[in-house]
Amino acid sequence: MTQPETLRWVGQTDGHLELLDQTCLPTQVVEIECLTVQEVWEAIRVLRVRGAPAIGIAAAYGVCLSLRPILETDPDSPQRWQSAMELAIKACDHLATSRPTAVNLFWALQRMRDAITEIQSTTTACGSSRDLAQRLLREACTIHEEDRQQCASIGRHGAQLLDDLPAGSGFLTHCNAGALATGGDGTALAVLYALAAQGKRPHVFADETRPLLQGARLTMWELAQRNIDATLLCDSMAAQVMREGRVRAVITGADRITNGGDTANKIGTYGLAVLARAHSLPFYIAAPTSTFDLTLDSGDDIPIEQRPAAEITTSFGCRTAPEKAQVYNPAFDVTPAELITAIITERGIIQPVTRESVSQLVAD
Secondary structure, eight states, X not given: XXXXXXXXXXXXXXXXXEEEOTTSTTTOOOEEEEOSHHHHHHHHHTTSSOSHHHHHHHHHHHHHHTTHHHHTTOTTOGGGHHHHHHHHHHHHHHHTTSOSSOHHHHHHHHHHHHHHHHHHHHOXXXXXXXXXXXXXXHHHHHHHHHHHHHHHHHHHHHHHHTTTSOTTOEEEEOSOOBGGGSSSSBSHHHHHHHHHHTTOOOEEEEEOOTTTTHIIIIIHHHHHHTTOOEXXXXXXXXXXXXXXXXXXXXXXXXXXXXXXXXXXXXXTHHHHHHHHHHTTOOEEXXXXXXXXXXXXXXXXXXXXXXXXXXXXXXXXXEEOSOTTOOOOOBSEEEEOGGGOSEEEETTEEEOSOOHHHHHHHHOO
């Protein structure tokens, strides 16, 4: 079975964004159309599209949608030029409010703002909304294609790093860091796909990833599409499979990485890093360089999204806690750099994970 695309742009400048609705997986494969900025914002907010690279790409396409009203009425009018600029900038600002932790979202939106600034500075007279729409769509498509290529590079570098492990080795992963989370083959899962392509037959142990079960619903579904051997675990079982010697390494994705290597990822990742250290197992992060936030010195500075209490108390519509139960529901936690064996990027491997090694590989 061929896995549907996570997201794609359909048509020309007056086209639309199509998303694989991940809230319906694994029982239904549903694709939705986004025709407005607000529909993209909602899709990001409620996790119809998720994963740091994927929400950045979706947001970039969302900016393109901001010009649809003008393109449908008077796309070549110089008088609508300024209005088109204002709509695009307003879309960037609004989409930035959808989720706070994944820095790829803000990185992609800054790319779109830079494109707006570029066309403003290079257009000597009043341009047209069509000109702006073409420039924005070109930038969004470039962001999408770059991510596809970065995923492939992450897979290659990761497979080289893990080349000395025997065929059939077990790898534990958390949440979903595959094609569903990116514009390509993923980050952490791209490494495992690359190993599989080399005949290494990796066996994946996937944490269910409470409370929204991205590991159970998404990673297990995605691995089945690729015919990768996989075993689903409750989150609390990770220590036991490590103790039993079934896991040779832990590998996850990331949503934001500081200039020193502290890494925010789905809640539960920090605990896995502690367990990996206790069992003398390597703990790897796989992420593109766009996930690094070099303005932050410490993981304590990463904004952590707080999700609704109902995600825990009424999991998938079934009440699992008393109605007045107090709930703490951070979507992410931070793994300190000293617990990370290496970070796998599209540019190469960061090892050891220090401020100096991050700067050497990531800083332009």
